Amino acid sequence: MMNTALTRFRPLIPAGGVGSRLWPLSRAHAPKFLLDLTDSGNSLLRDTYDRLAPLSNGSVMVVTGASHANAVTQQLPELRGTDMVLEPSPKDSAAAIGLACAIIHAREPEAIIGSFAADHVISPVEEFQKVVSEAVITAATGKVVTIGITPTEPSTAFGYIRATKSLNIDEAPHALAVDSFVEKPDADTAAAYLASGEYTWNAGMFVAPAALMLEHLEANEPELYAGIMEIATAWDTPSREEVMERVWPTLPKTAIDYAVAEPAAAAGDVAMVPGSFSWDDVGDFDAVARLNQEKSGEPMTILGDKTKVLNHGCSGIIVSQTQRTISVIGMDDIVVVDTDDALLVAPRSKAQQVKDAVAEVKARGLDNLL
Amino acid sequence: MMNTALTRFRPLIPAGGVGSRLWPLSRAHAPKFLLDLTDSGNSLLRDTYDRLAPLSNGSVMVVTGASHANAVTQQLPELRGTDMVLEPSPKDSAAAIGLACAIIHAREPEAIIGSFAADHVISPVEEFQKVVSEAVITAATGKVVTIGITPTEPSTAFGYIRATKSLNIDEAPHALAVDSFVEKPDADTAAAYLASGEYTWNAGMFVAPAALMLEHLEANEPELYAGIMEIATAWDTPSREEVMERVWPTLPKTAIDYAVAEPAAAAGDVAMVPGSFSWDDVGDFDAVARLNQEKSGEPMTILGDKTKVLNHGCSGIIVSQTQRTISVIGMDDIVVVDTDDALLVAPRSKAQQVKDAVAEVKARGLDNLL
Numbered sequence: 001m002m003n004t005a006l007t008r009f010r011p012l013i014p015a016g017g018v019g020s021r022l023w024p025l026s027r028a029h030a031p032k033f034l035l036d037l038t039d040s041g042n043s044l045l046r047d048t049y050d051r052l053a054p055l056s057n058g059s060v061m062v063v064t065g066a067s068h069a070n071a072v073t074q075q076l077p078e079l080r081g082t083d084m085v086l087e088p089s090p091k092d093s094a095a096a097i098g099l100a101c102a103i104i105h106a107r108e109p110e111a112i113i114g115s116f117a118a119d120h121v122i123s124p125v126e127e128f129q130k131v132v133s134e135a136v137i138t139a140a141t142g143k144v145v146t147i148g149i150t151p152t153e154p155s156t157a158f159g160y161i162r163a164t165k166s167l168n169i170d171e172a173p174h175a176l177a178v179d180s181f182v183e184k185p186d187a188d189t190a191a192a193y194l195a196s197g198e199y200t201w202n203a204g205m206f207v208a209p210a211a212l213m214l215e216h217l218e219a220n221e222p223e224l225y226a227g228i229m230e231i232a233t234a235w236d237t238p239s240r241e242e243v244m245e246r247v248w249p250t251l252p253k254t255a256i257d258y259a260v261a262e263p264a265a266a267a268g269d270v271a272m273v274p275g276s277f278s279w280d281d282v283g284d285f286d287a288v289a290r291l292n293q294e295k296s297g298e299p300m301t302i303l304g305d306k307t308k309v310l311n312h313g314c315s316g317i318i319v320s321q322t323q324r325t326i327s328v329i330g331m332d333d334i335v336v337v338d339t340d341d342a343l344l345v346a347p348r349s350k351a352q353q354v355k356d357a358v359a360e361v362k363a364r365g366l367d368n369l370l
Numbered sequence: 371m372m373n374t375a376l377t378r379f380r381p382l383i384p385a386g387g388v389g390s391r392l393w394p395l396s397r398a399h400a401p402k403f404l405l406d407l408t409d410s411g412n413s414l415l416r417d418t419y420d421r422l423a424p425l426s427n428g429s430v431m432v433v434t435g436a437s438h439a440n441a442v443t444q445q446l447p448e449l450r451g452t453d454m455v456l457e458p459s460p461k462d463s464a465a466a467i468g469l470a471c472a473i474i475h476a477r478e479p480e481a482i483i484g485s486f487a488a489d490h491v492i493s494p495v496e497e498f499q500k501v502v503s504e505a506v507i508t509a510a511t512g513k514v515v516t517i518g519i520t521p522t523e524p525s526t527a528f529g530y531i532r533a534t535k536s537l538n539i540d541e542a543p544h545a546l547a548v549d550s551f552v553e554k555p556d557a558d559t560a561a562a563y564l565a566s567g568e569y570t571w572n573a574g575m576f577v578a579p580a581a582l583m584l585e586h587l588e589a590n591e592p593e594l595y596a597g598i599m600e601i602a603t604a605w606d607t608p609s610r611e612e613v614m615e616r617v618w619p620t621l622p623k624t625a626i627d628y629a630v631a632e633p634a635a636a637a638g639d640v641a642m643v644p645g646s647f648s649w650d651d652v653g654d655f656d657a658v659a660r661l662n663q664e665k666s667g668e669p670m671t672i673l674g675d676k677t678k679v680l681n682h683g684c685s686g687i688i689v690s691q692t693q694r695t696i697s698v699i700g701m702d703d704i705v706v707v708d709t710d711d712a713l714l715v716a717p718r719s720k721a722q723q724v725k726d727a728v729a730e731v732k733a734r735g736l737d738n739l740l
Contacts, residue, residue, distance in 0.1 A: 325739055330720035341695065345699070345701070
């Protein structure tokens, strides 16, 4: 018999962030979560939705910017209006996730919510779903449950979660109590974390009873809490629009980690279920190239029209978004991104520096390229 | 007093060849000689014409493909119709230079012609002109006179000229008798040539009495000779068009080196005047980058709209022919050529392989890109 906690699960997807290290592919109007970075034919948002839908009891809520409403409904034609929250302006993750949580709670006070970024790549899906199910069952015991990714290298790019003691939950045998969250470490510290076996990567995925989330928000961010509760109360009434327009702009900007996860951990309220699935936040073109190469086994990845690319002994990644023929000769691990109004050429090893290029585009006032 | 030989000098410029290793900048409709590769504001043809005009006694003849007539007259508005020979189809250098020579000879039997490629970069101009003047004076003694470039490295990319004995001509003190022409050598041979001091590079520039050129052509290429003489006789008459259209297609295709220079050398009829000016045939983007870097002192050369390029720590060459913003990050000695319908990305060290890229464009039937 299915654990009843699972019937209370209501996943939500905050779909925000441009992903500026993926410029000029990512743009204000084409943020990372709307891109197909794995040549699957699907956007990252679509893949995220499909991973969660089987666990969702018929409702996956999406929180996104109002300007992305059309693109999101195009990606998710089955998404109902009741499952879409449109932000009039960006307010960081605590407001976005907090409001969705408050709306769900107003509708179903017993709901267990789960928040999952719209722009991560995860496989295999079945393993992910097993881990999320354990997290839901763990959450039902009254915990904020993070999903910790088993580290495969001493990465300095992620925050870490320290967790050692089992919670001894029958149907969630892997759930551990969280001791602490730690910020991105230096290389030596990361190596020590990896060696200890006590740390997992913080992928920003968590599951919790909606009521418990709101309790922590009320304690740590009372102004934010008051605002989202006012909006949530009005949400399924004729005054939604008026209240949203009046209150949303007043909400403080803060991250959900500071507003909930870290204070809850300090209170001993946080659990962790480790995920042994592969997880990538696809932060830059180096990651895009790596993911596609792992999938295809080919040294060169071409996203877009493959017939336009003449490759003479190069490896790396080429994104072809125009009608132009692209001829590349004799370079290893290159990144070439060809769009109608901007071209990027870089080595994979400098993929992080794309943010500097974007900064210069901004500094030059070339806003139409952003 | 000016040596009277100089008043008989009639330079000619065979302007042909696409320069396919400069693709996608060079095209059938935009061959190398019509490009500005040194950021001077002038095409290579214009610079060639300007180097020769002061020596020309008012007439520099240009031989080019009929399809380039408009572009050539745009580059050289002062070029008179009598100084333009348009080829209905490409026939290699012996036909092009031979016909121009025959036309000049029909008009002025005492003329001394000189042939200079349209797409080389030479400086300083004054040194070049001094050398050409010595070559003209030497030619007047009854010689085919090549201009030999003093080698600066053991290049395997050029043919060499061996010449050791002075001809003891008063006003051409540097003129030497040519022993032989040799094909592009291997690296060891090239090093030996350089060490001996007896060899210069064959830059394909030569000066000779028109009558002597025709004598050699008659002896070595009688069919070609008969054809060009028939055309030249009709050239300044109403039947030019009819004769050209009938005879030109029948002319054999051969290079002027085989038709004149080498047989004349074997006959002891060839002299050489060494040139100590710098000379470059700008064969590929590596050469374009090198020339511009020498001129500007800057590690990055940008041809085209410099404001479109955002350079983050790259060196090399970027050609910007579109309205797109080009962002390049952290690569040394790169080549990026951005045109409306084709993009090339390569390292300078692989610039020669652009011909393979062009071969693939051809093989794929993308003729509109050529």
